[in-house]
Amino acid sequence: MADPTKEEMDYASGAGTTKRKELHGTKSLKAFSGTWARNHAEVTLQAYILSFTSDQSGDSFSSFVLLTEAKLDDEVASMEVDLFLIPNRIIKTSVSPCGQVHLDAHQVRKSKLFHEFFFNGIFGKLFVGTMSSGMKRDFLLGGDNDSLWGTSKMYLLLPIETSVASSPKHLNIVWKGIDSCACVVEYLRKIYSSDDGIYCSNPLDGDVHSLETECARSDIIYLANTYVERQHLKDMVVYAIHTGKIYSVLDVEMGTSSEDPFYQNIDEKSPHVSFSGYFCKKYGIVLQHPGQPLLLLKQSHNAHNLLIPRLKYEDVTAEKKIIPAHMPPELLVHVDIPTEVMKSFYLLPSLMHRLESLLLASQLREEIACHPSDRHISSFLILEAITTLRCCESFSLERLELLGDSILKYVMSCHFFLKYPRKHEGQLSAYRKQAVCNMMLHKLGASRNLQGYIRDSAFDPRRWVAPGQTSLHPEPCDCGVDTLNVPLHSKYVTEKTSTKIGKVCDRGHRWMCSKTIADCVESLVGAYFVSGGLGVAAALMRWLDFDAEFEPKLIMEAKVNASLWYYLPKLKEIEALETKIGYNFSVKGLLLEAITHPSQQELGIGYCYQRLEFLGDSLLDLLITWHLFQSYQDIDPGKLTDLRSANVNNENFAEAAVRHNLNQCLQHGSGVLLGQITEYIKCIWESYDSMKLLPPVGKSKGPKVLADLVESIAGAVLIDTELDLDRVWEIFRPLLSPIVTPDKLELPPLRKLIELCDYLGYTTSTRCMNKNDQVIAEIAVQLKDSRLVRHGCDRNRKSAKAQAAHHLLKDLEEKGISHAQYVSRKKQNGKKVDESCHSAMSSVILEVPRESELTRPLLGRQNMVGLLSTSELSQDISLVVEHHLVDEYSKGSCAIKLKAPVVLLIKMQKGGPRSTLFELCKMHQWPMPEFDTTEEVSRNPIEFKGLFGTRTGFNAFISSITLHVPNDAVIKLVGGQEADKNCSKDSAAYGTLLELERLGWCIIKDPS
Template sequence: MKILEAMTTLRCCEDFSMERLELLGDSVLKYAVSAHLFMTFLNKHEGQLSSRRQETICNATLYRLGIERRIQGYIRDAAFDPRRWLAPGQLSRRPCPCECPVNSEVVTEDIHRIDDKSIIIGKACDKGHRWICSKTISDCVEALIGAYYVEGGLKAAFAVLKWFQIETEIEEELIMEALSSASVRNYLPKVDVVELLEAKLGYTFQMKGLLIEALTHSSQQESGATYCYQRLEFLGDAVLDILITRHLFLSHKDTDEGELTDLRSASVNNENFAQVAVKHNLHQFLQHSSGFLQDQITEYVNSLESSSMDRASLLSSGPCRGPKVLGDIVESIAGAILIDSKLDLDLVWRVFKPLLSPIVTPENLELPRFRELNEWSDKNGYFIGIKCENRGDSTMAILNLQLKDLLLVRQGCGKNKVDAKAHAASLLLRDLEEKGLIIPRNASRVEQLEKNSGTVKHCNNVLDVMDTQNVAPPRQKEVAVLSTTTPGSVLDKPLVVKVKLSKGGPRISLYESCKKLQWPMPTFEFVKVEPSVCSSSCGSSQKVAPQGFAFASTITLHIPNGDVISLTGDGRADKKSSQDSAALLMLYELQRQRRFQVQEV
């Protein structure tokens, strides 16, 4: 059953698909290749190992290996069509003549490169040719690896990797050689560091030099050290990836692939590992010779301690991002334990599960703030205006969100565009929460913080928030704008709108125009009308509605701080065409109001 699941895509519209197994297989593949490279190339540094790993696990390589094993012929990439099912000896009553310029059984091509609109992905012609995206084949390779891992563990996964001709076997001699190379690390001057950390981890190293290597920053090389944690961090990254992904896969069996990916992204990232390092005081064991790095670590530790009780920081983009070294040492320690235990993944998980707890669940999953704002806007038909500019060492982002009768503007600062947009988005989300448009997912947590900390300073604007993050404030005095005027509501001159009259053209033109002006998206409602001769598209071709009735769509457009326009289009044979009719009518109405200048192309 798992093999069938690994060969079935979402296009089949089944109750199962390869998506979850693909996510797991991706982690298994990454771990297997990383461990093999680490053991095989003891003299290669982390950058060289990462380059080799990427070359092995990239989609192009997996696609080539899948084609060589001819798995494309087994992939189910289209829903079952009973009208084309044939018993042996029967002839099809719905023939699909072959017009494919190929001789192979399956045609693989990136879906974005296909210009012929008549081609349907996954549908076979009478000669058995099917168009399949190249990424579908690479995804299937990963899904098969995941399926074998679920059913037979690492041994079965390594067997299918060998079948795909991916070199991952690790001989016992390679493990012993890796251990012997770590035995030369001198740990006697740091024996107290080793013993304290072993007690904290609950694990005693057989080869103490591995732990010293996992804690040594590259700045120590200036003092004569011949090693650092980077190679172990390369391995530990893959180790924690497979362990956490396996835990999430088995713990949330009813969770779809999209949410499972979000759970993994929230758990397997440098920022989360940095917080784990600070929570368990692992940063105190870091061996380095950099005063600047120490200042960064101290600032980050202080920001975490202050934000845990500060509501303003909680409602903003949160504390500043941790130095990469903090997350790296968590990964390097995981890599060190794996080597010391001779690749015992279960032992590594027993050590790290308490350190990583609590592990995120679907109930407490929090999406990145900008993504959360973007998804809410898409769902409700609004557009976000974004403007970023550099302010010395920081970046300022200005986000504006045009509602039906209100313009919200917030700005935030960060070390880069991502942080700045997240900062501003968190403030916009708070504004939406205060207006009752969004229910805060962490409402109970915020209330508990207020209760425990007594009086809490309320954050009224972005300046208050940035004070808690040690970020330079923006130059503008007023950063929260609740306006009733938007640039798109009053136009200096009509907006030129080019419209294609083919199916979908009017809707696309209206959508792009609303996005450019930041108007809320128009809404459609359709009703069934009397059967009649009706147009199948925006063109002049006519046909009778085959189902015995037609559809007429009513479009409603809210112009910010202006009119609400509602129009009903002509009856059409299908819903999409009826929406095109209504959208075209709206475009010409806006032209009549001298807001648009419509040009048919």
């Protein structure tokens, strides 16, 4: 047990919040751990074939076999995944189990050498130390390399004959190629250990001379370790002695020789050095056959993440074309392995990453093992549940989290309802709130070490390493923790905003938002529910140590309790209601309780609907969320949340009550209430009669009692059916229809208003005041020539603001400005505005065609797009540019501008964009820009995707900026939401700079 006082302290500072960051470790994969590769003995391994099929003919990749000591999870062992190559190629990859393979000690040794040679050679890591650092360059594989083989990652990836791979029984490892690698390594060891430098002991030297004279006319090319006919060189895999890299041969450059000028040197001091001169100077190599034609070599790529469909990035971040290298043949060692093997090496990091992630998911499932049928839960679903948005995968835990949240609330509601039959609804709510709050979820998740399984950073293929490979980009651990797991301790907790989330050190430690653990608890519950139903989800909750039993005995007790209510006087009402909802209660007392308003208690009745309403509230939330989750697999989590709140709300339920006349059966003793209900019903029917759907805020508010009634009846049915969720949904789906679908989804007025104003560049400001029990909200919109101010008044800030926004939307509509207009324009553009700031920028209405646009090349545009998409500037920076006609007098200044746009470098840190803008203004003697900042205070923390990274805070700042560019334009622009005032000014300044770039005043240089 943890020390309670310490725990108290840890949990005091916002456990489960985004603000709190914690250092956590990463689970290592059991499936890949082992010591066999270090034992130098024979071994029997499990074999899994990895095969690659391109969607383009003639594009072939060698199959590989994955050899592990442990048997992999069945689902993972037969998985398939598409890898995406540029341009527009898809490689279908599949894993299939292939029994066992026995390797003798010799084969193990050779296989390891193959791994070491290839995985390091492809990425140029076969040399340790660099000439430039003054260290002696040493061959990595000079001696015993066991240190390259950690025990936590021990497997082999070996090439197999592709033709035979199609018949799965026979596994034909390409031993010839593996032997060849071993020979090459032996050969290199000899060369590199020689004292005479790396190129004086050509073993072929002896016979070369006789051969040379003999075959001088023929097409023999001498490599370092062999000679080949010219026509056989193409596609050959070679190792360059001086660079320590592996290449494949593209072609022989006929007509060239090593006496040709070494073009790569053009910029340097000695521009006219030849290839042979270069090698002599730089590596001390004296070429023996400088007359041979140079070979054109294909350099290997850096590894890329191939798991993401790349088409959409193509135009922005198209990879740099790799320029082929020219090299004298005699510096190249032939490696007798097909070029298809080389090509597959490019695919392996991405495939293995997915495989490892899935194995991690199935390892978690095995660790949980909470229910007999949880074996059937798909690893893919668990993978989704442990993958955060930060991973940039095509899936993430958000949808499951949304579902899990509803499940947790429902299960805990049931539990407390049954466990405390005498407790009042208010107490039950308090218990539930505590049981499912993020702090609690975090505590339970962390005590099961879920954090070790959470995937919270994007796959970086450059940091992926195979066994036997040294890291390309090492991140040595300086976290101050000796263990792989980081203990929950205040030492490893911070609220510093500068702490970087997601960056993993080589031992697997990384900082994580505390809330992520709570989210993952929810998403896992969601995943278990999706695969195994409520029983399995509840079993998972018990594994997590939720106190959430609901014994059948307690359900029976609840029924017995309700059966005591004397319902006979109300039998008529009860039967009428049963007909309306289409369900006959076995315990009529339950229904009586469900329709009894608290006001009846004044008459001495010992029950009312509030407890059942508490239960029904979470029940309907779960049923509707689950329905939406299943119906809309493809919509994003944000939309799913909107859909849920559009469906699960008091207005909807109250309306449903009226539609089905449920209100008639309500037992209450309040005249005021009756008046409210009657008024509301009148209003609803009128709106139906006029066949017009009222906007949500124009509707008169439904009395809460009507919504409560629907919920309490649902609660009653749940108990009567002994928690049969399917049956409840069968009954309530028709009652709640029509269920709001995505196309009918109406944005709340405030969001609509903000979207619209953002789009048009109008600034808005909001103020809220409390007056008696009411909140008065004031929203002002600053138009070009006037200011609109409207008020809303309601019980809470949200509704008050919604009212004010609703009025403003109407005002704007009268001025001919509507949200619908804007949405349709957005659709025409075929882009979502929030996708990138660029699309919002490009839709700026330019009323006057500008000279400068016609003459100025759009330099820097590409940069800007790249910059915006990488810095995740996702908020809408919106702007209005007012252009003044360029008159005769101002042509002069305009011409000056056209001459030379200023090249600017913006420091992307606080203050950077502003100081750059000020400098530009000074330079041109423009009046300084004016900022206007508005602040909005929220009760809940908001996450800002700001200009300089993601931050969280309670206050949102938005700055607008006005810059008069004399004789040219007035730029008015609203920056993105930021967590502090100055950053919001920077955001506006940054947007202004981009706009000035577009107008031809400057060119913004990519800071990298």
